[in-house]
Amino acid sequence: MTAFSTPHLDYLAIAPELGLTAALVAVLLVDLIWEDRARRWIPTLTGFGMLAALVPVLVMARDGADRVLFGGAFVVDDFALVNKALFLLAAYVVVLLSTDYVADADVYEGEYYLMLLSSVLGMLVMASARDLISIFVALELLSIPAYLLAGWRKRDLRGNEASLKYYLLGVFSAGVMLYGMSLVFGLVGSTKLVEIGEALRDPAGPSPLIVIGVTFTLVGFLFKISAVPFHSWAPDTYEGAPTPITAFLSVASKAAGFVAILTLVFVAFPGRSEVWTPMFWLLAVLTMTVGNLIALRQTNVVRLLAYSSVAQAGFMLVPLAVARDLPQAQDAIQAVVTYLLVYAVMNLGAFAVVMVVAAKTGSAERSSFGGLFERSPGLTVAMTAFLFSLAGIPPLGGWYVKFLVFRSLIDAGTVAAVVLGVIVAVNSVIALYYYASVAREMWMRPAPDGDLSPVRATPSLAAAVILCAGVTLLVGVLPNLLGHLGEVATFALG
């Protein structure tokens, strides 16, 4: 019997996770020891924790070497680094959004940031996870705090509904996913994605049962990204959750789901593209069409953004519907990752503006945006930029990622791809209508109750709006800033 030998640890590789854990412990202790006196410093501490964790990510990005830990279950490659940076920056903006909201609401404050940090920690692990078990652990680590956060307004009935719905459906889909994973493990005999990938590439590989394994494993994450028909939780949860958490779920949590899907599809299941490409084709069409059509009917801007985020997930699924094995899949990965980045910026910005307006008018109904152009032109222009960026109108960032989606389709060049392209085109037009309906309210309708007092953003919200608007415009004019990031988003297979 051999003695247990401690595995070699590359501390730099897990430094982002360690940093975030340190921030998490610090927030916990500060809140415990100083209680109310330190309360206003906790958001700052959390924010710094996110930014501090970003430092080793950048160091490793400059270094450029791939790091493989824990027998290949945890890999830090370019793909992981880009996504870690995305999660940390998005979470930082969410902290900016939360600062005043949480302080003003009658809710636990210290614990809120604690939960946020641990959910982000789960996302960081997810970006590096290359093993069915580490993927599952990461998923639960990011999901369980999110279930709690969704119901953080515990005296609000809709908050309770939000949390419960999210929790029940989440647990159910995790169950389905585990069943799928167990089938995959049973047929392949390994939980490592790379080994699964090799086994599935073999045409004489596992029995047809693997089809169920592959599909069920993906279902768990399709729930996370709110793809139709696994989207039914999203609108209610988004509406009932605290608005910063809605932003968090619709951006960071969704991105984590996509990261897992990309890892699974391109590392573990590339050999079975005949199973998942038709599935993603159908899911993409359903997701964007259903999301868009329901969004058309919304009058509450948070709900509208919720359904729009369902539809956007559909656009992001499109490149997967035509992707093949890895070398050719480069474009698809690039399209999805770049889309995630730009989507995060523009959607977080839109939520920031919604929060400013809702704080002033007390409601996120579309009518409360009336006359906003007269009341605060700067905020209106920023919101307009976010909305039309989401719709994909140049020169705002969204056009470039929509373009990448179209590009991946035409590159594939099959009839199915071109048909999908036309469906995407029609959906872009539908989406424009409801994004423009919010813009119309702000620019062309009178203010409700004739209230013309200016709407002002708190410093942290203003920072979030300016940051997001700046990036949205910059990316639209000089897309190459992101082009480089997308290009290096490749997997280390080893």
Place this chain on the structure above:
Amino acid sequence: MQTLDDWALTAGVFLPVAGVILMLFVPREREAVHKMVALVTSLATMAVGVFIATRFDYDDGNLQFVVDRSWIPVINSRYLVGIDGISLPLLLLSMFITVLVIVYSWDHFPSPVNPKAFLMLILVLEVGMNGTFVAQDLILFFVFFELVLLPMYFMIGVWGGENRQYASIKFFLFTLFGSALMILGFLALYFLGGETFSIPRLIESASGAISHDTQLWIFAGLFMGFAIKVPMFPFHTWLPDAHTEAPTQGSVILAAILLKLGTYGFVRIAIPVLPDAAVTFAPWIGLLAVIGIIYGALCCLAQTDMKRLIAFSSVAHMGFVMLAIATLTELGINAAVFGMVAHGLITGMLFFVAGSIKDRLHTLQISRLGGLLVTAPRMMWIFGFCSMASLGLPGLAGFWGEFPAILAAYSPAVELSTPLFRGYMVVAALGTVLAAGYLLWLYQRAAFGAPRDEELATHMTDMGRTEYLAWAPILLLILVLGVFPSLLFGVTNDAARAVVAAIPG
């Protein structure tokens, strides 16, 4: 001089951005400052245009002032700009009209009065319009082509008439649908035509590399994008709404420049890059064009609102331009570019006058007008002059847009059916008769006789200072181009030959 030449087009496109940034930092209340900044910016842009025109080599049919810089290497798209004899007149027209629109705005701000936002939108529009005429890279073209949507949407939606919200979103949705299909076409050209977005390189390589059937599909995608913008029958329904509801300045820019983006797209991209597909499509384009001519004219006869009538006359006039393009001959392309410039000047001018009348009377119901020649003789003389120009009176610019178009249809490119195009020619000629009918009838009802509504008549005043300033240059140009058409034909001719170089005939 070489450095100046290198920067000329870039300056001509992006100078208005400098004005926009400056205006961003000036408080909204300081209206005089905003007007000055906007005017100076547009004049400076115009000056760059004049510089370009003086340095332009009129005997060279190739692209000039070419700048080729890296832009988005990941997708192989470059900042590639350049102009030839087709781009130059349209670029100058766009700069020219922008200056005059800003001059006109001086004391004609539509309600809700907000010179800062309004003038900033006009300058952003100018960036998009100028950029479209100089871009030689498909993605760059696409970005500029789309850049005009947002400002125009807000211009119609915020400052428009009663039905503005419906009109603005309709304009936006129609155009976006077209351009989404257009971008699919661009991407197909990229992947099948040699992995480049550069228009000059695609002209060389695309038609040889792509099978005829695929070319047809790609052409169909481009066709949707451009035909909706033109707009051709049956995609024209957004136009009357947009024109009618837009504020005067919006209508003028829309008629004078934005519609040309569509026809320019055919001439710059669709036809030279995919000549074989163009030959297959040409009879159908010609058919839609003549339907547009007759349908537009008949709709004009039925209109009760002056602005809506002028809008439908645009459908008819753009039909002539498209018919000229569909002949795929050198003469046809020349006629089309002339038609674009002439229509831009004349219809822009008609919208100016209509806007000024509406400003005073708050209605353009033809049945309530009448006798305007009595109350505002100068303005109505100008309106009469423009109506004559619009119906194609020889000696004015409109004639050289329509007559060569009809002439070109007499002998289209050899691969096209001559009898068919001669049939189109006859129908188009009938269209000119109808044009005379609806324009003269409009003039008769609006200008002649005694004022039909005494109360309205008291509100009518003749032209003001900014109106003289803004209109005189256009009127002069209509006359000059009418008497010396070679001024423009000389510029376009070499480039027009290049457009149809690959088409026998």
